[in-house]
Amino acid sequence: MTTSNYATERETTEGRVFTVTGGDWDQVVSGTDPINDERIVVNMGPQHPSTHGVLRLILELEGETVREARSVVGYLHTGIEKNLEYRNWVQGSTFVTRMDYLAPIFNETAYSLAVEKLLGITDDITERATTIRVLMMELNRISSHLVWLATTGMELGAISIMLYGFREREYILDIFETITGLRMNHAYVRPGGVAQDVPDAAIVKIREFLTMMPKKLKEYEDLLSGQPIWTERTQGVAVLDATACLALGVTGPVLRSAGLGWDLRKTMPYCGYDSYEFDVPTHPDGDVWGRYLVRLAEIRESLKLVEQALDRLRPGPVMVADRKIAWPAQLAIGVDGMGNSLEHVAKIMGQSMESLIHHFKLVTEGFRVPPGQVYVGIESPRGELGVHAVSDGGTRPYRVHYREPSFVNLQALPAMAEGGLIADVIAGGASLDPVMGGCDR
């Protein structure tokens, strides 16, 4: 065999090793002996369109069968947890929203709930603020599941569903933009409540979305559920039963698709979820197909929750009454996103010295949080999103740790992939719905 420019080979104690730099796959394949059960190690990612972000997989293959799979993470580590320790408690929301970029509202809400628990003001959060949080979280759950459907469809070869999924998600992002001023990285849910009230225009949009979405869901099902290629690629693939899920700490839709209806919204309610009516969809098989069905059913349940939350919205404050915690300024959406309202600036600069002092103190110094530690877990689209927050009594977090479902769930990938076909690694990995921004933080 001639030496190739693309795949150089060398002999090691482990056997022959190829370094693939692109191009000539035929030469690599001809270099291996199909009769011999020689194994070939394939490095997939971190820059690969099917690995759902910068995830690197090292696969040891025997023919097309995966014998060993190891995932390597950390390519998107941005040190958010360390950075939080150098900003005040309110600024923290702008950092955590960037972790899991498909579910920013969940990151913010979990953080806010933790800070509120540390402050001991959990019961003082207004009814309207809590309802808006539920509304936003459920819309966000739908948009996250839509991205899952879109990208998984694309990775398994269904391009149309990718376009449809992103199209409907765009609608939700429009709603978010109307409410928070930004499509993502909102920093909308803050310790004490939410940054500002929901405008009427957004309510109209959400109502429109609620009438439009069920038809679209029907469309997705017509497109995928009966389709032979989709069922072949998903049914009985990457099976993980409830025992394995618990041992590996896998929660969320993956656990529910294995038959265990564990949903923190039901089992350890927060934000008043126990007063809403919704079901927890499960599936007995624990395969990719089950996860697909569970996620579609969850979108329907979220639509129910959004509708109930809309009906519950009563006029009222969206921030705690405590002026030592609530952000001093009435915020307004300007051309460049959310900022202080001009009326507020005119007031503190022109009329009230006390308001100016109060504004200055809270904005530059922030509020103090009594020392201690708490843990808050909420149900994100990917599973249990937990925040372990420690305060030393100062104006900055002493330590904030995120129990990220993407990070924990990814540990299950070898258990799903080993012994299966290489094509099913993609289906299995996608069905975990990892978001590397959340995984690596």
Added chain:
Amino acid sequence: MTAPNDRKNDGGVPVPVTPAGATSGAPAELPPSSPAGRGMFGMQGTGDVSGYGGLVRVRTPIEEAPRPYGGYFDEVRDALEEAYPHFADAIEKVVVDRGELTLHVRPERIAEVCQVMRDDLALRFELCSSVSGVDYLGADERRLHVVYLLTSMTYRRRVRLEAAVSAESPHLPSVTAVYPTADWQEREAYDMFGIIFDGHPNLTRILMPDDWEGHPQRKDYPLGGVPVEYKGAEIPPPDRRRSYQ
């Protein structure tokens, strides 16, 4: 105003008093107070002419909780005491704060305690939700804390286990044999804090590059960063900006 265990630093500024728990056998329950625990504006030494520089903020120490704890906490403690013969030796302190139960466990016993917590029929903590490290630098000899959050799906309960080790000998047994999900989370705690989990199958760095030096989440590891120019002014990196703490 100077307490006996106050140390003087170069500027003649007293550093915060070490909190309660530092002198007893049990590890500190609270992080040491930040410089903002003293004075009004987080500024110390010269410069503060407000007259408020001597104010010391009172921190209520979190102490061992008296029985009954309330809620399911008593049941959990009693069940563990009954099922685990070395309870008195292993549990250093029981703390109830903000509606959460924390058991401070002697580090060498942590894997045994987890085993009992998972397997005993009255406890049944099937899921290890979270493992994280916290660096209580300056509070105590055993400054590195590992915090485990266990969830019982059967009884819908949560319990926090906390084990503290020193930075000189940061060893404790790995719980991966009991909870395989702790694998990556222990690797993260090793990566970020340098805590060594004995018996872990593959204790390597996970988020930082393999050849990284130091453990970034420790409190004595600087944040880093470079000054940036904004509208003609130079803005220092976040950890060197003048700010309230």
